[in-house]
Amino acid sequence: MTLIELIAEASGWTNDITTIYVEQPWSCEANAILVSPAPDTTDPVKRDGKHYEYFLETFIAREIIEGFIGSAEEQCQRLISYAQNDA
DSSP, X not given: OBHHHHHXXXXXXXXXXXXXXXXXXXXXXXXXXXXXXXXXXXXXEEETTEEEEEEXXXXXXXXXXXXXXXXXHHHXXXXXXXXXXXX
């Protein structure tokens, strides 16, 4: 699943102990996974032979895009910017 596809499902994220991990380089088309329960560390995880980097907890991602009016691409870019600069 790509990051933009994962973000499109944000309304279904009900578990606040879930974390988003994304393959580098981060982009809307990068592969992304949800990890639950969230690890106690921000170390990368490996799934199906791929390495994923810590991105954001789902509750933070929801707060960032909640009420944001924009396309799915704009929401995705907003989260990437936050994860790179503010997280």
